Every structure is written in structure tokens, then in C-alpha cells.
Amino acid sequence: MIRSAAIGIGAALWTAMSVIPANSQATPSEPIRIGVLDDMSGMFADQQGMGDAVAARMAVSDFGGKLLGRPIEVIHADHLNKTDVGAQIARGWFDQQNVQMITGLGNSAVALAVQSISRDKNRIQMTTSGGTAELTGKSCSPNGTHWVFDTFALAKVTGSEAVRRGANSWYFITADYAFGHALEQDTAKIVKEAGGTVAGVSRYPGGSSDFASYLLRAQSSRAKVIGLANSGSDMVNAVKQANEFGNVAGGQQLVALLAFTTNLKEAGLAATKGLIFTEAFYWDQTEETRAFSKRFAALHHNRPPTSLQAGTYSATLHYLKAVAAAGTLDAATVMRKMRELPVNDFMTKNGRLRQDGRLIRDMYLLQAKSPEESKGEWDLAKVIATVPGEQAFRPMNEGECPLVKQ
Template sequence: MQTQWQGLARARRFAAACACIAAWSALIVAAQPARAAETVKIGLILDMSGVYADISGKGTATAAQLAIADFGGKVLGRDVELVVADHQGRADIAASKAREWFDVRKVDAIHDVTGSSRALAVLNVAREKGKVLVLSGPASDRLTGDLCSATSVHYAYDSYALANSVARTVARQGGKRWYFITADYAGGHDIVNAARAALEQAGGSVAGEVRHPLGASDFSSAVVRAQGSDAGVIGLASFGGDLVNVIKSAREFGIRPGGKQRLASLLMYINDVHAIGLQTAQGMVLSEAFYWDMNAETRAFSRRYFDKVRAMPNMSQAAVYSSVLHYLKAVQAAGSTEAPAVMRKMRELPVVDFYTKNGHIREDGLMVHDMYLFEVKRPSESKYPWDYYKLLTTIPGDKAFKPMAESGCPLVRH
């Protein structure tokens, strides 16, 4: 009898334990959405280890963290959390990470995806999920053209603005015949197409083009082909480490400032100039949306940033600070993290900070602001570390970016 009672007691204890586990499991499941809602999560999908690591990577993550800290670390009474991933140069990894973040980790918005092909892949996921995506690293103007989304923003620059600023200005100065060295993927193709259009409008022409893969090891044949053309300007649509190596190769083959051929970059960062050095980079013409040494405000932010990264911020990194800050202001104004409400506020609120004083987000998702044309200084002109640029001209936003009337975005009512 005692054994029978003991068996019944054990059975009851087991049943009670199962019931307790079930109850706790239910409680945990029920608590998960609540815990997810306790934080506002912002994600960055960056190149942390590839050819774009210097112009993206740790520096971009640092800029975003500074913006969160400057906002106070909270919005709507909830902590703001930053998550970062390395896409390893692959669009499929970028898209997979975005899907995981939206579905599992409950990320509210992604800011910046380095590289156009990776950005286009993430855009598809963000559109499908109805999530906010703010891009400061890629160039492709398709992001606000035929592939535009109601919840995405192209923030720092695009291929049209860069090409329009550089190609049109250089052509007006007499550099009308161009040869392109191009990175063979979406960002390179788009920026060259935009440059061709700008050249045609300025009365220029294209002598030819050679394309190279991402992370190419040797650019000598591309440089020799450009050098053998009748072009007066060699337009560089290579980026990051590739651009650095193209310029070094061009100098080795005798293409130098004051010669019969001139180098013009369609997308060059201050990190690239720093990596090459003024002796090699001098005379390069480039377009930027930001320069650290423009005024007291840009210098104040940049020195704080430098203390953490040991480098000055480039235009994409500064833009990520601005975009994260603008997003948090919009969340606060909307009283919600729901994408439609936040996007309405992002469009309503002007973008006013050290990055730009006159920025606004259009219906097609383009953040319009002034662009700047710079020339890289000669070593003798540089007075202190990172003193690399001299301003040639300021291009107002409505002149730098594609007019709304020409937008290919199907969401725009013409």
C-alpha cells in the first residue's frame, strides 16, 4: 500500500512539475513581445572586413552610437539598442540578416547597408516587411527610382548627384572627353550611366569603359587601356580599397597632376585620400556631401568621433549619425515605432544638424541637401592632419539631385 501511495505521490509531483513548466513556458512566450517592446532596435549591415571596411565598418557603428547617446539613449521611455552585422560583401547574407532581424530580433529600422547590391537586396526585405530602411552607404539612384519604397530613405548621396556634380563641372572646365574605369556591379554601373548623361548635357563624350570585379588584385591593364585612349579625363567609378589601388596604379603609369590626362573620382571618401596620401591623391576632383573641416559644428562632432576611431568621419558616417538622430526625432514626434507613422514624421520634419542645414525628405524617399565639389590639396597646402580638401563650389540640393519631375519612383504623383 505504501508503495502504491508513493507511486501516486510521485505521479502527482510529476504532473505538477509538468504543469509548472507549461505555465512558465506560456509566461515566457507571452512575455517575449513585451520584452521586445522594451527597446527600440536600430540595425546596421556593414562591411566590417572587406574592401569597404575603412569607409564603413567600425566608424559607421561609432557614428550611430554617438547619435543614440546624444539623443539621450531612450525614446518613448524605451532604451535604444544598436545591432551591427557584417555582410561579408554578399547580398544574400545582407538580405538574410535583415530578414532575421525583422522577424526574430524585432529590429525596428535598419540604417545604412554598405554597397549598392547589398542595399538593393535589403530593400526588398524591408519593403516586404513594411519596415524603415535609411541608406547612407550605397550610390544607386534606383533606390529612389524604379525600386523606391514607401518606408525607405536614400540619405547621404546618390549616383546622380555625384556624377552630376563632378562630370558636369569638369566638362565645363574643358574636360569633355572621358574614359571610365568601373566597378562591375550595380553601384558602378549606375554612377557611370549618370555620368554619361551629365556629360552629354554638358557637350561631352565617352571614349570607352573598362570594368573590373570587386576586390581586383591588379589594375594595370585597366589603367593602360584608359591611358591609350584619347580621353582627357579618366573617370574612376571604383570605390574603397579598389579606388585606392586604381589611383596608385595610375600614378605608377605616369598619370599625374598637370599631365595630358586628369583623374576624376565619381565617389571618393576622405579615408581614401588618407590611405593614398596627398602626394599621390593631390589634384583629384571629387564630390562630397560633408567635410569635417567645413565649420565649427562639423569640427566639434568630428573631433569627438576622432577620439573614438582615430580617423575623421566621411560623408556616409556623418550621414548615419544624422539619419539615426532624425529617425529618433521622428519616433518621438510620432509617439510610435510603426513604420508608416515614423515615415510621415521623417518627411514632415526638416533635417537640420551639423550634416546639413536645409535637408528634407521627398516623396520618393530622397533626402535632398547641398553637395560640394572639392579638389585634393597639394602637400604644401595642407596645414594640419586631415587638412585635405579645398572647396571649389557648393551645389544647392535642388541642382545637385535629380528633379522630382524626373523621378522614376512609381509612388510619386506627377
């Protein structure tokens, strides 16, 4: 039901865009527009999608709904996980709808393509749902920020913390595309640096539903850990089948290199119990996170936010605060102000935005609860380690961002 509605909204948006005349200069009464560009109908929709749009609108409402004397409007669209579609929507938003900032961007290829466009159009991009660390590496932009997680931090926190706990031999099951490769390679490097070993790798076409052969190879490798370098429904299917084929019963630890509460809910705690993964936020951490999550759930199908959705609120609110403090929509001026202002909200304390666009914030190692531990429908995980942002994210001088003076 959610996905079909998103498709319909996306079609309506295209129709609206086709009749609005091109106009790069806003009139004094024209709304200040923020665009949420995400997977609204595919396998990542539950963890980002309309929840990101809901979060952005919450931030606008909490800010007061107006900026520089003008109303603020949040629009959204579905990039269908296609780079060309995402790029076309972004260009249309900048050229025809005078969108000032785009957020969400839950697909690494789309995020990279749009970051190039936002740089050329001198508009701001705040990636909250895309993962590639390349956004703050060689492809960094003076107008781009990377707000929630990235592939480097997932690898660093998950790999090093797992090995520290004795999980020192790994077998990877990897989605055979750039994002999966980055997760696998970065984690393998961290595991080896921490004194662990890699027993083998199986790569599969993204969107597969049958993991039997890969799990049997992992089982025969006798590795202590099965590292799942994938996400969304692929990760859910792999976890379910690892239980069916006896990998978990045989003593192998499942480690998801990218997981969200929506994935745990879909797979069920009977399958995910003991699963280790890294997150930027968990709804049940503090009184602040619980209060925000209660508000969000009331607006979004009675479910708490994922880290991506919480991060979209955080990024949008920080952008609005920076524009208000700068007194202008000029991208360069607003970016300077975003770097000056610390990030303090329910999910991030004393965060800071680096020159390469990376938000430095704490990351958390989580473990899925057993059915017996859970006290409610969304009581799915517990925080077992906190890693300071300076330790979690790639050092700025190692990313090869051309904006950074070496």
C-alpha cells in the same frame, strides 16, 4: 585589427540571434533597437563599417538614450558584401530581435534586397552607405529613405562641374558590376549633355589590383580626364598606378566618381593631389563639422568621419526625433513625421525628405590637396564648389518611383 574584431562581433551576434525567441511585439521594457548593417570586414569597411555603428550610438547618446520611455539599443552586423547574408540578417533582426530601423547598408545589392524586406515587414530603412539611385527609383519603398549620396548626384555634380572647368573629354575605367556601370553611364550622359565627349571605356573585374593595361589605353586615348567608376581599394590602386604609369604627369586629370577621406589617406596626397570628387560632407567645412568630427575621432581610432558615418548619425537622430514627435513606432506614422520635419544638423541645413525617400541636401565638389597644402594628417581636401540639392539630385518625376504621382 579593426576587421578581425568586426568578424568576431558578427559571430557573437549570430549566436545571440539564435537563442532569442521570435517575437514581433515588443514588451514595455524591451529596448527600441536600431540595426547597423554594413561591410565590417571587406574593402569598404574603413569608409562605413564600425564607424557607422559608432555614429549611430553617438546619435542615441545625444538624443538622451531613451525613446517613448524605453532604452534605445544599437546592434550591428557584417553583411560580407553578400546579398543573401544581408537579407538573412535583416529578416532575423526584424523577426527575432524586433529591430525597428536598419541603417548603413553599404552595398547597393544588399540595400535593395533589405529595402524589399523592410517594406514587407513594415519596418523603416535609412540607407546611408549604399549608393544606387534605384532605391528611390523603381525600387522605392514607402518605408525607405536614401540619406547621403546616390549614383545620380555623383554623376551630375562631378560630370557637369568638371566639364564646366574644361575637363571635357573622358576615358572611363569602370568596375564591371552594377554600381560601376551606373556611375559610368550616368556620368557619360551628363558629360555629353554638358558638351563633352567620351573617348573610351575599360571595364575590369571588381577587386583587381593591376590597372596597367586600362591606364595605358586611357593614356593613348588622349582624353583630358580619367573617370574612375569604382570605389574603395580599387579606386586607391587605380590612382596610385595612374601616377606610376605617367598618366598624371602627362596631363590627364583624375576624377573619382566615389571617394572618401579614408581613400585619400590610404593612397597618400602625393598620389591623389588634384583629384576631383563629389561628397556630401567634409569634416573640415565649418565649426560644427569640426566639433562633431573631434568627438567622433575620440571614439573611432582618432580619425574624422566619412560622409557615410556622419550621415548615419544624421539619419539616426532624425529617426529618433520623428518617433518622439509621432509618439509611436508605427512605420507609416513615423515616415510621415520624418517628411514633415526639416533636417538640420552639422552636415545638413534645411534638408527635406521627398515622397520617394530621397533626402534633398547640398552636395560638394572637393579637390585633394597637395602634400605642401596639407597642414595635418587628415587635412586632405578642399571644397571647390557647392551644388544645391535641387540641382544635384534626380527630379522626383524622373525616377519612376511608383509612390510618386506623375
